Amino acid sequence: MNLENILVFSKEVQEARENNKPIVALESTIISHGMPFPQNVEMAKKTEAIIRKNGAVPATIAINNGKIKIGLEEEDLDLMAKSKNVVKVSRRDLGEVLSNNLIGATTVASTMICAHLAGIKVFVTGGIGGVHRGSELTMDISADLDELSKTPVTVVCAGAKAILDLPRTLEYLETKGVPVIGYKTDYLPAFFSSTSEYKLNTRAEDTEDIARRIMFSDILGLQGAQVVAVPVPKENEIPNDEINEIIAHALEEEKKAGIKGKDSTPFLLAKIVELTEGRSLETNIALVYNNAKVGAQIAVDYNKLNK
Numbered sequence: 001m002n003l004e005n006i007l008v009f010s011k012e013v014q015e016a017r018e019n020n021k022p023i024v025a026l027e028s029t030i031i032s033h034g035m036p037f038p039q040n041v042e043m044a045k046k047t048e049a050i051i052r053k054n055g056a057v058p059a060t061i062a063i064n065n066g067k068i069k070i071g072l073e074e075e076d077l078d079l080m081a082k083s084k085n086v087v088k089v090s091r092r093d094l095g096e097v098l099s100n101n102l103i104g105a106t107t108v109a110s111t112m113i114c115a116h117l118a119g120i121k122v123f124v125t126g127g128i129g130g131v132h133r134g135s136e137l138t139m140d141i142s143a144d145l146d147e148l149s150k151t152p153v154t155v156v157c158a159g160a161k162a163i164l165d166l167p168r169t170l171e172y173l174e175t176k177g178v179p180v181i182g183y184k185t186d187y188l189p190a191f192f193s194s195t196s197e198y199k200l201n202t203r204a205e206d207t208e209d210i211a212r213r214i215m216f217s218d219i220l221g222l223q224g225a226q227v228v229a230v231p232v233p234k235e236n237e238i239p240n241d242e243i244n245e246i247i248a249h250a251l252e253e254e255k256k257a258g259i260k261g262k263d264s265t266p267f268l269l270a271k272i273v274e275l276t277e278g279r280s281l282e283t284n285i286a287l288v289y290n291n292a293k294v295g296a297q298i299a300v301d302y303n304k305l306n307k
Contacts, residue, residue, distance in 0.1 A: 006098065007118060009059075010071025016057035017119075020307070022299035024051050025070075025115035025123040025153070028062040030288070031077070032086040032105035033266045034126065035281065036273075041081035043285050047292045051124070054296035056303075061114045063089060063097050063104030070118045080105055088266075090143045108155065109147035112225065121214060121302055122154050124295035126288050127191045128227065130160035130169030132264065133251065140264070141172065148225040149176035154214050156228045156295035158287040159189035159196070163247055163268045166190060166198055174201075176224065181210060183230045183294060192238040192283050194231035204228070207294065211301035230294050236286035238279060246275045 009017065016023050026047060031040045048058035059071040062080050069076060080086060080103075089097050089104035091113060097104040106114060108128050115123050129142025142164075148155065160169045166188060173180055180188065182203040190196040204210050210228055217226065231237075250271040259267045272280045 006068055008067045008069050010073055013059045013071035022056040022303035023059050023120050024056045024295050024299045025120045026058055026060040027111040027125050028080050028105040029088055029107045030126055031080045033088055037081050044077055047288055050289055050292040051296040054293055056296040056299040061106045061111050066098050066101045068114050108144040112147050112151045112153045115153050116151050122295050122299040124156045124291045127161040128157050130164040131172055133165045145172050148178045150223050152223055154226045156291050158191050158232050159229045162191040178224050180227045180229055183228055185231050189229050189231040192243045193240045194234055194237045207297040208301045210298050211305055214302050215305050230291050232287040233290055236283050238283055246272055
């Protein structure tokens with residue numbers, strides 16, 4: 001058994017590899033745990049279509065039958081969207097899920113690992129994990145942050161999920177030497193909101209600039225990721241003041257329910273959808289589509305630099 005036996009490429013992704021086309025990785029937890037059916041499968045298919053429209057090839061990543069699938073066929077996508085027994089897979093879970101032939105949806109951390117194994121440099125997601133509120137008591141910090149410090153995949157997102165402690169998340173990434181690049185913004189996007197009060201150290205005006213930064217990181221052999229923080233379009237955002245009140249209510253509900261660990265984020269996002277009567281889900285979908293466009297453009301520009 002070796003890596004070639006474990007990595008399985010879809011026909012589309014394999015053809016892209018053979019013809020040196022730009023490829024963009026996508027996670028599958030957003031499908032299985034992040035959104036309800038049928039919005040999840042509709043979102044996944046449209047996200048892939050946006051990436052194709054912008055000149056790149058989508059590679060949604062998931063685990064099934066002891067294989068890491070790089071690119072999902074339609075039946076694989078439906079399985080992730082509809083199955084009730086999908087395991088949320090981070091770094092610690094990869095060996096267990098593969099060895100037991102379980103169905104696994106990849107988080108930011110495990111998608112980064114799998115994308116790197118497959119030679120994919122750009123990964124699009126909704127929002128990264130981070131330092132949870134109250135972490136000074138719980139020590140609840142997402143494995144995404146540690147992965148960002150050691151796996152060289154550029155992660156295009158709408159910032160960290162707004163349910164998290166954003167300033168502590170930025171401090172953690174700063175300590176780990178992970179650049180957080182504001183895409184046409186000086187301030188950290190707050191997932192549902194296009195901006196926050198937290199200023200970033202660097203910004204980029206175009207995707208060519210980001211592609212060049214990836215290239216120089218490659219040349220230097222730097223092992224960490226770059227986070228590209230893309231604001232949700234203004235017309236789709238939920239203002240900070242409004243969403244923060246809703247998040248506070250959701251956090252109270254989480255505490256009452258005794259929800260902890262990897263169940264926390266899905267619970268809170270679902271509760272926020274309920275409290276916003278679906279507006280947050282619409283915002284979540286809109287920001288994913290926007291990130292997909294930017295991520296595809298970065299992958300295309302990076303591909304041009306390496307031809």
